[in-house]
Amino acid sequence: MPNAENAERPMKTILIANRGEIAVRIMRACREMGIGTVAIYSDVDREARHVRYADRAFPLVGNAPGDTYLRIDKILEIARRSGADAVHPGYGFLAENEAFAQACVDAGLTFIGPTPGVIARMGSKTAARDSAIAAGAPVVPGTQTPVASGVPDADVQQLADAVGYPLMVKAVAGGGGKGMREVRTAADLLDAVRTARSEALGAFGDAAVYFERRLQRPRHIEIQLLADQHGTVVPFVERECSVQRRHQKVIEESPAPRMDGDLRRRMAEAAASVARTVGYTNAGTIEFLVDAEDRFYFLEMNTRLQVEHPVTEMVTGVDLVHWQIRIARGERLTVSPEQALTPRGHAIECRVYAEDPDQRFMPRPGRITSLTVPGGPGIRDDSGVEAGFEVPIYYDSMISKLVAWGGDREEARRRMLRAIGEYHVGGIPTTLPFFRWMLQQPAFISGELDTTMLDAELERREGQPFLATGPAQDETALLALASSAFLAGRRPTPVDSEASAAPRSGWAAAARQSALRK
Amino acid sequence: MRLHIEQDGRVRQVTVANGRVPGSVDVHVDDTVIACDVRDLGQGRLSLRLTDGSMHDLVVETASPSGHRVVHVEGIRVRAVVSTRVRRGAAAAGAAAGPLRIVAPMPGKVVRVPVRPGDQVDARQPVVVIEAMKMENALSAGRAGVVREVLVQEGMSVEAGRPLVVLE
Numbered sequence: 075m076p077n078a079e080n081a082e083r084p085m086k087t088i089l090i091a092n093r094g095e096i097a098v099r100i101m102r103a104c105r106e107m108g109i110g111t112v113a114i115y116s117d118v119d120r121e122a123r124h125v126r127y128a129d130r131a132f133p134l135v136g137n138a139p140g141d142t143y144l145r146i147d148k149i150l151e152i153a154r155r156s157g158a159d160a161v162h163p164g165y166g167f168l169a170e171n172e173a174f175a176q177a178c179v180d181a182g183l184t185f186i187g188p189t190p191g192v193i194a195r196m197g198s199k200t201a202a203r204d205s206a207i208a209a210g211a212p213v214v215p216g217t218q219t220p221v222a223s224g225v226p227d228a229d230v231q232q233l234a235d236a237v238g239y240p241l242m243v244k245a246v247a248g249g250g251g252k253g254m255r256e257v258r259t260a261a262d263l264l265d266a267v268r269t270a271r272s273e274a275l276g277a278f279g280d281a282a283v284y285f286e287r288r289l290q291r292p293r294h295i296e297i298q299l300l301a302d303q304h305g306t307v308v309p310f311v312e313r314e315c316s317v318q319r320r321h322q323k324v325i326e327e328s329p330a331p332r333m334d335g336d337l338r339r340r341m342a343e344a345a346a347s348v349a350r351t352v353g354y355t356n357a358g359t360i361e362f363l364v365d366a367e368d369r370f371y372f373l374e375m376n377t378r379l380q381v382e383h384p385v386t387e388m389v390t391g392v393d394l395v396h397w398q399i400r401i402a403r404g405e406r407l408t409v410s411p412e413q414a415l416t417p418r419g420h421a422i423e424c425r426v427y428a429e430d431p432d433q434r435f436m437p438r439p440g441r442i443t444s445l446t447v448p449g450g451p452g453i454r455d456d457s458g459v460e461a462g463f464e465v466p467i468y469y470d471s472m473i474s475k476l477v478a479w480g481g482d483r484e485e486a487r488r489r490m491l492r493a494i495g496e497y498h499v500g501g502i503p504t505t506l507p508f509f510r511w512m513l514q515q516p517a518f519i520s521g522e523l524d525t526t527m528l529d530a531e532l533e534r535r536e537g538q539p540f541l542a543t544g545p546a547q548d549e550t551a552l553l554a555l556a557s558s559a560f561l562a563g564r565r566p567t568p569v570d571s572e573a574s575a576a577p578r579s580g581w582a583a584a585a586r587q588s589a590l591r592k
Numbered sequence: 593m594r595l596h597i598e599q600d601g602r603v604r605q606v607t608v609a610n611g612r613v614p615g616s617v618d619v620h621v622d623d624t625v626i627a628c629d630v631r632d633l634g635q636g637r638l639s640l641r642l643t644d645g646s647m648h649d650l651v652v653e654t655a656s657p658s659g660h661r662v663v664h665v666e667g668i669r670v671r672a673v674v675s676t677r678v679r680r681g682a683a684a685a686g687a688a689a690g691p692l693r694i695v696a697p698m699p700g701k702v703v704r705v706p707v708r709p710g711d712q713v714d715a716r717q718p719v720v721v722i723e724a725m726k727m728e729n730a731l732s733a734g735r736a737g738v739v740r741e742v743l744v745q746e747g748m749s750v751e752a753g754r755p756l757v758v759l760e
Contacts, residue, residue, distance in 0.1 A: 436697055436729050444635045467699050500651050541668045550648050551663040551670045554638055555597050556619045557630040558652040559674050560608040
């Protein structure tokens with residue numbers, strides 16, 4: 075019989091304190107569960123998919139994250155005004171901000187995530203490390219306490235020398251690869267610390283960093299878990315996220331290639347043990363590094379839903395967002411531990427960014443003029459955009475997550491390539507050509523992944539394009555250009571309605587006028 | 593219709609006329625005629641069917657403000673210039689000829705300018721670092737050269753298309 079403290083809380087309306095694809099993904103779960111949704115939006119997001127998808131939406135006014143999606147006061151005011159009884163933070167923005175979680179609780183709202191105390195503890199990378207040690211999980215050798223911004227250079231150097239090189243400089247408040255630098259020799263240390271501090275201060279408002287020994291060619295493998303408010307912790311089959319560019323994940327999959335059942339169980343048990351030690355509740359992920367000898371080390375815990383959660387959903391059939399909401403309502407977790415740890419088939423996720431992979435992955439925000447999204451068996455596209463939407467310059471440039479499921483890894487890989495072939499984004503470059511290249515690399519096909527392989531390969535390529543046309547494609551392009559110019563001249567409506575409104579070069583205008591005369 | 597189509601520094605002359613079958617066009621190029629059954633699906637989307645039955649889904653966009661065409665062919669973006677006249681010097685212009693202006697590809701803030709006028713830079717060397725979307729992005733020239741002018745300073749906010757550095 076549930077006691078008063080654990081009584082189930084009614085939840086009628088959830089405010090989603092986020093934007094883009096993750097806000098849409100959470101609202102989909104709400105709709106499936108018969109729960110109302112409230113969106114928040116910045117000025118440039120008024121036409122965004124997450125805003126139009128919501129039952130109700132309220133403006134934050136402004137655009138910069140600091141004026142909008144990071145404004146606890148504005149978000150709580152909207153929660154009050156809209157009558158929302160719960161808040162889902164998504165990932166990024168305020169998802170791992172204990173002050174926000176606390177403010178929600180103080181305002182009588184259910185925060186869909188762990189308690190503020192646990193967010194604070196696991197949010198400090200050094201305190202998280204201590205928790206892992208207390209739980210008996212192995213950790214990478216590193217500094218015991220944060221290196222605050224006031225520490226003199228000589229002491230910084232001494233602390234780093236004690237850890238040994240190569241080492242990683244990481245923001246204490248970090249995440250998502252920001253505020254992170256690799257240092258190969260002592261001479262490069264102070265420069266790296268300065269850059270990491272400035273990035274960390276800008277991104278998280280905290281310049282404290284810490285040092286960690288850099289493992290040689292490790293794999294990044296993480297354990298998703300769910301924990302209810304009644305002491306049940308269920309770890310899931312691992313995700314491999316070793317394909318990284320500058321410490322940012324670009325491809326994730328589940329299960330990890332070359333994983334044996336024994337290692338899986340040991341990692342799952344270590345993760346569950348850390349979660350129990352800190353009294354974790356709701357969805358979270360424990361990240362590990364795994365070395366060439368299959369030794370694993372606790373890296374950090376993400377106290378929120380992860381970007382890559384769909385691959386876990388695809389191979390276990392468990393809807394993690396549904397469970398986040400049910401756990402927050404006080405329900406008991408009834409996912410079977412066996413189901414959670416036994417993958418059915420294989421899933422791969424590609425993060426589609428509005429970036430030009432042939433220009434060093436430069437962000438290229440702009441208007442999406444046309445969009446065709448792949449479908450068919452085993453394909454899931456979690457997208458935050460539609461044709462006509464202008465990807466804003468203010469936020470992360472991820473526009474979608476493309477996920478492919480297959481009976482085994484090779485089937486999932488081929489299915490992903492098939493889906494990428496169907497995917498068309500007009501108006502802005504995306505990272506899709508890069509994924510098509512990456513998925514055909516021998517190291518990816520064989521599953522011999524590590525976190526350094528992609529950066530090393532990019533270095534070797536020295537910026538040559540990921541996909542180049544051959545004579546056949548050049549010929550097809552020529553025919554397309556010729557017939558499109560001809561058709562444009564024959565019809566009164568220009569083919570490129572977007573461009574006709576914009577100032578055009580005299581060159582193209584001359585071409586059009588001349589074509590019209592014919 | 594006579595067209596000059598420039599792609600990768602190579603200019604080709606083509607003539608396009610209505611084909612015998614309604615809805616088809618004949619493209620004359622390099623002394624051959626290619627019959628194209630082409631359908632305009634709107635928004636620049638084309639369905640192209642050739643006489644051997646081969647099917648091609650394509651999108652032709654016009655990049656503003658440059659007026660360049662971008663053709664999406666098999667997931668690859670191909671840049672081209674289409675005109676009805678011969679473009680002056682287009683074919684002759686080698687990749688390395690003339691001064692090169694490096695412009696901001698997106699709005700952002702200049703965080704560093706690691707070069708000064710007179711510096712020799714290689715193709716991959718960063719010449720300006722811009723912060724946008726919370727990430728620092730290093731811009732390089734894409735070819736070797738000597739820095740002639742630096743047009744921005746650290747801390748400046750720049751709009752997309754703004755010239756940053758001139759190389760020669």
